[in-house]
Amino acid sequence: MTRALKKQPNGSRHLHATDLLRRKLLTGEVAEGEQLMPELELCREINLSRTTVRKAIADLVDEGLLVRYQGRGTFVNIRRTPAQKRLLGCMIHRSGTETRPSAYSLLTQGAEKAAAELGYQLVLANSQDDAHKAMEEVIRLNELKTVGTLVVPPQTHTYQKTAREVVSALQRAGQKIVLVDTPPIGNGHAIEAPCISSQNREAAYELTRHLIRLGHRRIAFLTSVRIGTVIEREEGFRQAMKEHDLPVPPEYFLEVAGTDIARQGRQELDVFLAMREPPQAIVCLHDLIALNVLKRCAERGCRVPDDIAVAGFDDLPQSAVCHPTLTTVHQPLFEMGYRAVQMLEAQLNAPASVVTTASSNEITTTTATATEPPPPPAIAIAERLPCRLVIRESCGAMRP
Secondary structure (H helix, E strand, C coil), rough: CCCCCCCCHHHHHHHHHHHHHHHHHHCCCCCCCCEECCCCHHHHHCCCCCCHHHHHHHHHHHHCEEEEEEEEEEECCCCCCHHHHEEEEEEEEECCCCCCCCHHHHHHHHHHHHHHHHHCEEEEEEEECCCHHHHHHHHHHHHHCCCCCCCCCCCCCCCHHHHHHEEEEEHCCCCCEEEEEECCCCCCCCCCCCCCEHHHHHHHHHHHHHHHHCCCEEEEEEECCCCCCCCCCHHHHHHHHCCCCCCCCCCEECCCCCCCCCCCCHHHHHHHHCCCCCEEEEEECCCCHHHHHHHHHHHCCCCCCCCEEEEECCCCCCHHHCCCEEEEEEECHHHHHHHHHHHHHCCCCCCEEEEEECCCCEEEECCCCCCCCCCCCCCCEEEEEEEEEEEEEEHHHCCC
């Protein structure tokens, strides 16, 4: 509920009232097409005079967020200019201390290329893996009136809840959404939006099988907050270990500590090396963790791959030039960003009769009558792009 305003000068109270009502609209509390509560109820809720509330409403009508109908009331109607209809948002998460190229750098490059080719401008937003910051970025995108947004949900311990809130606030402001680097979110937490991700489970499975074929039996896994892509990679790792009757002791399965990507994996390697029976190989959730592990190994005098093998996931540019070069999984990140924009553009141009969802494998369309043509094909609800294993020096085997 909107909080009541304290006593303030009339002009200041009018501006604060405008800000409060604007926030209701930009957070999706009142959705596109919905009616604003009657003026008298608004007055009671925020403890302001009807004159002040009317001025605030008039401001938001001028801003293109509301429309008033005589005898019917005030409704949310986010009007976009032709230029705003060519604005797309892209919400990623990037640490402020991390300067190395990351998976999201490549993903963004692909999205920017596709947007430019289709005549759109891409507006970047950074959630910083924080739920509050993510909602502030949602408000900024809605205020800019972007017509659609690519969303990489923040990696928080309330991942599904945060993802639902972010997507809902954007959709209720009239935006189209594509979830990126994200498998379908279901299990009672369904988010109705198309999504695109890599074949994480299959790729992690193949990477782990490669290590097993090399003779490694004690294999550890460095993971992170358990979001959809992380869970899939964990499942692929565990499936390969199970098929070869190899145990995964709890101490071999560690979640990296902290949010500073530049340090993730360093102290976990120290923990592994201090064990009476340290792992022979480490599968890292992504390349940046693996690169940190390689650096810490060099500092500790631990030889890679002679003493321990290290593998990553992403195939970032630096993984091919580090020492030793990193065995990893090539994830088609550029292609993912490019394709995500195409999926978003398809939604923007799709007839209203086409309904898509990422919560199931079904595509639902409205039924055409005998006098109407059948609806066009529905937009793909979920795409999973294939990955490939990249064998380099860090695991002790190179392709001939």
